[in-house]
Amino acid sequence: MKTYKEQEEELFxxxxxxxxxxxxxxxxxxxxxDGILFRGELELLNGCWIRHSGDETELWDxxxxxxxxxxxxxxxxxxxxxxxxxxxxxxxxEDRKEPAAGMYRNxxxxxxxxxNAVQGGEVVEYNQTPPCWDxxxxxxxxxPIARVNCKKEIGESSIRDEVLKAHIERYADxxxxxxxxxxxxIILCCGGGGIIKDFVKGTYLxxxxxxxxxxxxxxSPSTKKIVIDSYHPTARKKRQDIYEQMMADLxxxxxxxxxxxxxxxxxREI
Numbered sequence: 001m002k003t004y005k006e007q008e009e010e011l012f013x014x015x016x017x018x019x020x021x022x023x024x025x026x027x028x029x030x031x032x033x034d035g036i037l038f039r040g041e042l043e044l045l046n047g048c049w050i051r052h053s054g055d056e057t058e059l060w061d062x063x064x065x066x067x068x069x070x071x072x073x074x075x076x077x078x079x080x081x082x083x084x085x086x087x088x089x090x091x092x093x094e095d096r097k098e099p100a101a102g103m104y105r106n107x108x109x110x111x112x113x114x115x116n117a118v119q120g121g122e123v124v125e126y127n128q129t130p131p132c133w134d135x136x137x138x139x140x141x142x143x144p145i146a147r148v149n150c151k152k153e154i155g156e157s158s159i160r161d162e163v164l165k166a167h168i169e170r171y172a173d174x175x176x177x178x179x180x181x182x183x184x185x186i187i188l189c190c191g192g193g194g195i196i197k198d199f200v201k202g203t204y205l206x207x208x209x210x211x212x213x214x215x216x217x218x219x220s221p222s223t224k225k226i227v228i229d230s231y232h233p234t235a236r237k238k239r240q241d242i243y244e245q246m247m248a249d250l251x252x253x254x255x256x257x258x259x260x261x262x263x264x265x266x267x268r269e270i
Contacts, residue, residue, distance in 0.1 A: 036057075038084045072196075073153065108133075150175060212249055
């Protein structure tokens with residue numbers, strides 16, 4: 001049986017050829033890899049902290065609850081543009097406890113809180129969140145998490161929504177295939193003004209429904225999957241406000257729909 005990395009590599013080979021044909025993109029220089037985050041050895045390489053591929057396929061297949069994070073695109077990162085290697089550590093420093101950029105402050109917290117809540121854990125207030133930064137980072141780099149950029153061409157510091165939408169539409173079949181490959185229980189859509197969430201609904205979860213007017217939580221009755229429509233993790237909005245609004249909507253949803261909880265033996269061996 002092929003590992004997820006092998007499946008991703010086969011998909012990316014077709015995706016890179018499509019980039020070359022449709023947009024004249026040089027994939028050797030401008031294509032960013034992503035997918036299920038690597039769970040192997042941690043190494044400081046050329047000033048960048050990276051993780052190597054390890055047992056992520058076994059972890060993913062045996063997890064009771066799996067999180068897929070959909071982001072917009074990535075910038076150049078010193079020649080290491082493979083998202084799967086990310087370690088949520090600050091580069092160019094050997095201290096593993098040094099916090100990474102603000103993006104990871106949000107991603108690590110959101111990932112911990114979402115996976116914990118859907119597996120029946122307590123939804124706590126922002127200032128009562130138990131883990132410290134180092135514990136959140138350790139969770140992010142060990143839990144069943146995949147991160148996928150909807151735009152595979154390496155970008156700049158920002159991207160206009162219309163550019164993102166056009167890119168997604170040109171490669172819709174490939175993006176849908178990658179999302180479906182993971183069969184994640186929670187899909188966190190980060191930014192894009194609803195474009196990413198709308199794509200998930202239009203191509204993957206057609207019965208997706210909005211839970212409340214708050215607009216954070218969406219759910220698929222047929223698959224029991226949860227979709228979170230969030231800000232981008234670098235959003236210039238108060239971190240506490242984002243967290244509390246997101247988790248309040250999720251807490252209300254799970255209170256009304258306990259069937260969406262994933263137990264530790266929910267259809268998978270652990």
